[in-house]
Amino acid sequence: MTRHFLKDDDITPQEQAEIIERAIAMKADRFAERPFAGPQTVAVIFDKTSTRTRVSFAVGISDLGGVPLIIDTGVSQLGKKESVADTARVLDRQVAQIVWRTYAQAGLEEMAANSKVPVINALSDEWHPCQLLADLMTIRERFGKTQGLKIAYVGDGANNMASSYLVACAMAGMSVAVASPSGYDPSEKAVSRAREVAAFQGGQITVTSDPKEAVSGANVVVTDTWISMGMEVEAEGRKRDFAGFGVTSELMASAADDAIFLHCLPAYRGFEVEAEVIDGPQSAIWDEAENRLHAQKALMAWLAEQN
Numbered sequence: 001m002t003r004h005f006l007k008d009d010d011i012t013p014q015e016q017a018e019i020i021e022r023a024i025a026m027k028a029d030r031f032a033e034r035p036f037a038g039p040q041t042v043a044v045i046f047d048k049t050s051t052r053t054r055v056s057f058a059v060g061i062s063d064l065g066g067v068p069l070i071i072d073t074g075v076s077q078l079g080k081k082e083s084v085a086d087t088a089r090v091l092d093r094q095v096a097q098i099v100w101r102t103y104a105q106a107g108l109e110e111m112a113a114n115s116k117v118p119v120i121n122a123l124s125d126e127w128h129p130c131q132l133l134a135d136l137m138t139i140r141e142r143f144g145k146t147q148g149l150k151i152a153y154v155g156d157g158a159n160n161m162a163s164s165y166l167v168a169c170a171m172a173g174m175s176v177a178v179a180s181p182s183g184y185d186p187s188e189k190a191v192s193r194a195r196e197v198a199a200f201q202g203g204q205i206t207v208t209s210d211p212k213e214a215v216s217g218a219n220v221v222v223t224d225t226w227i228s229m230g231m232e233v234e235a236e237g238r239k240r241d242f243a244g245f246g247v248t249s250e251l252m253a254s255a256a257d258d259a260i261f262l263h264c265l266p267a268y269r270g271f272e273v274e275a276e277v278i279d280g281p282q283s284a285i286w287d288e289a290e291n292r293l294h295a296q297k298a299l300m301a302w303l304a305e306q307n
């Protein structure tokens with residue numbers, strides 16, 4: 001059975017910890033592992049725009065001895081003239097792994113079902129699991145552990161990042177609190193999965209509409225754009241609905257004294273986060289962005305060994 005990484009819990013908590021430790025080792029010795037020596041090619045497909053994901057996968061595949069093949073779907077047959085299944089059958093004869101940023105999770109599932117090589121979710125409408133590996137690595141670097149820490153997410157509870165924080169952080173033994181305005185609550189699927197995982201891993205899952213309650217005592221405070229890719233038509237209404245859900249210095253004062261701030265980026269200063277916070281001493285966003293590279297290299301090297 002080919003292993004894929006389409007959502008946070010496609011790996012076990014033990015495998016998640018193993019990949020994060022491997023990422024930390026790879027960061028310290030960047031060119032030590034060459035699983036794509038040959039060089040083998042890895043396809044990296046984008047249906048949506050990207051800076052970090054595009055760069056970190058391209059650089060990471062090169063670091064691992066391989067060649068990245070970046071495909072923008074606007075100039076390919078995928079999705080217009082050719083099905084996902086047929087695309088998978090063409091790609092898996094030639095590439096070592098398939099990385100895909102897309103809209104529907106169902107598309108990724110169809111790609112994986114028809115591919116003999118690993119498929120990695122580089123962001124879908126439902127999950128952003130590669131980002132969570134980088135975030136957990138950053139937390140592990142800053143605190144020396146993830147177990148027993150509290151993370152608070154303030155903002156759009158219904159988006160991909162909120163769902164991934166719920167499940168991936170629960171897997172890492174963290175407590176997760178999500179504060180969002182009414183109508184933007186986290187998905188029932190993500191909350192119930194996070195609660196199920198937290199019951200084993202020792203964390204608590206809290207869903208609230210009070211940012212201060214969520215942030216109280218948190219070790220890590222996170223947010224994300226209020227207007228995810230694909231939601232642009234709702235921009236004006238969303239800006240109104242999310243008023244009061246920005247991460248401000250005043251809100252950060254409710255967190256633990258040594259709390260850090262994370263944001264997957266791109267960030268919209270003055271909306272989901274104040275410049276003073278994201279550009280201030282508690283912010284770890286540049287380590288977080290760099291860690292996309294190391295975390296994804298560890299993931300790809302690990303997947304190469306499973307299949």
Ligand code: CP
Nearest residue numbers: 050051052053264265
């Ligand atoms: N955080 C993240 O995935 O960034 P990009 O959209 O730039 O890839």
Ligand code: NVA
Nearest residue numbers: 159161228229264265
């Ligand atoms: N929630 C955001 C994340 C961007 C990395 C989006 O889907 O646009």
